[in-house]
Amino acid sequence: MAPTVADGEILFVNKRRAIRRFDLVLIKDEGDSSLSVRRVIGLPTERLFYKNDELFVNDIYQVERFLEKKLYESHQMGMILTPDFTLSQVIGETVIPKEEYFVMGDNRTYAQDSRDYGTVKKTQIIGVIKMRLFPFHKLSGL
Numbered sequence: 001m002a003p004t005v006a007d008g009e010i011l012f013v014n015k016r017r018a019i020r021r022f023d024l025v026l027i028k029d030e031g032d033s034s035l036s037v038r039r040v041i042g043l044p045t046e047r048l049f050y051k052n053d054e055l056f057v058n059d060i061y062q063v064e065r066f067l068e069k070k071l072y073e074s075h076q077m078g079m080i081l082t083p084d085f086t087l088s089q090v091i092g093e094t095v096i097p098k099e100e101y102f103v104m105g106d107n108r109t110y111a112q113d114s115r116d117y118g119t120v121k122k123t124q125i126i127g128v129i130k131m132r133l134f135p136f137h138k139l140s141g142l
Helices: 065-076 087-091
Strands: 010-014 024-028 035-042 048-051 054-057 060-062 100-104 125-134
Touching: 024 100, 035 054
Parallel strands: none
Antiparallel strands: 010 125, 024 035, 024 125, 035 100, 048 054, 054 060
């Protein structure tokens, strides 16, 4: 599966916009200066879990439209795209802490994300990715 954003692409990042569910965000790693792009799945003080490839936030099913094609393809092959988990299994808490976000990569099989390293602090998020500026043939809103 191709990544949502590839190495070498130039992105427009809005540093002022409020962070919402399913936004793509640019994250600065606390340990070094590396940057990564992840999708916001859970917001501060929310509960979430995955069951049978479906996301539930505060016990309400959330449609992940950006994954529709990948979900269809994985189900056609008899595979699960996002293995079941609860927030407490992953971060040891039942709600996402204040000023923190639960993020996941769109390439669920290979992405390292909050399932691996826990929630991301608001201060680590540089901004919301709004548009791909380069390469020009891929110019689009994200």
